Amino acid sequence: MTDTRTGNDTPKAVVLVSGGLDSATVLAMAKERGYAIHAMSFDYGQRHRCELEAARAVAAAAGVVAHKRITLNLDEIGGSALTDTAIAVPEQPGEGIPVTYVPARNTVFLALALGWAEVLGAESIFIGVNAVDYSGYPDCRPEFIEAFNRLSAVATKAGVEGRPIRIETPLIHLSKAEIIREGVRLGVDYGLTVSCYNPDEDCRACGRCDACRLRAAGFEAAGVPDPTRYQTD
Ligand code: ZN
Numbered sequence: 001m002t003d004t005r006t007g008n009d010t011p012k013a014v015v016l017v018s019g020g021l022d023s024a025t026v027l028a029m030a031k032e033r034g035y036a037i038h039a040m041s042f043d044y045g046q047r048h049r050c051e052l053e054a055a056r057a058v059a060a061a062a063g064v065v066a067h068k069r070i071t072l073n074l075d076e077i078g079g080s081a082l083t084d085t086a087i088a089v090p091e092q093p094g095e096g097i098p099v100t101y102v103p104a105r106n107t108v109f110l111a112l113a114l115g116w117a118e119v120l121g122a123e124s125i126f127i128g129v130n131a132v133d134y135s136g137y138p139d140c141r142p143e144f145i146e147a148f149n150r151l152s153a154v155a156t157k158a159g160v161e162g163r164p165i166r167i168e169t170p171l172i173h174l175s176k177a178e179i180i181r182e183g184v185r186l187g188v189d190y191g192l193t194v195s196c197y198n199p200d201e202d203c204r205a206c207g208r209c210d211a212c213r214l215r216a217a218g219f220e221a222a223g224v225p226d227p228t229r230y231q232t233d
Pocket of ligand 1 (some may be wrong): 198209210211
């Protein structure tokens with residue numbers, strides 16, 4: 001595909017890239033829409049480094065204009081199995097919102113993305129939240145995104161001057177299988193991505209956590225070979 005929107009008038013978008021399957025797909029979708037991509041990742045005190053290494057690889061493979069990594073010590077707040085090593089990552093599905101929920105994580109991430117988007121003069125922020133095959137996190141739901149869009153319109157100079165930065169969530173109503181098929185169509189290399197909450201030192205997936213289960217079921221339902229490296233391989 002020839003990119004004809006390479007001049008200075010190319011619209012910009014900030015894309016939150018976690019290193020997982022969903023954000024890699026969103027990155028490819030934003031690129032297809034013709035945006036100059038400014039990727040943003042967070043070192044937020046998560047248990048493992050694998051997702052940040054994956055985020056770097058995914059952004060590099062997509063040829064982003066810039067990739068900013070912000071360090072946040074959300075582990076000082078704790079309260080999640082992903083930021084507090086004293087809380088175990090569950091290996092069986094449970095009731096309600098799981099302990100892998102990170103308190104207010106997407107609120108914090110989107111607030112920083114909103115600030116960077118305003119500095120860049122970006123039109124949109126893309127985030128790979130999904131409310132179909134997901135873990136039930138409140139900050140992945142449509143009502144959260146709608147509320148953040150209302151916030152964006154009143155919280156920024158761009159917003160009050162009539163150019164609100166939009167939060168775009170192209171995956172929100174897609175199944176995991178639909179997300180994977182869309183990514184395959186766009187040439188996403190899912191072998192670069194890491195979804196597991198509990199990978200080993202070689203970044204191989206556990207195959208048992210919530211994220212691993214959703215991901216494996218998605219590849220199976222999509223009829224696409226699963227490129228994930230598992231610890232049992
Ligand atoms: Zn896992």
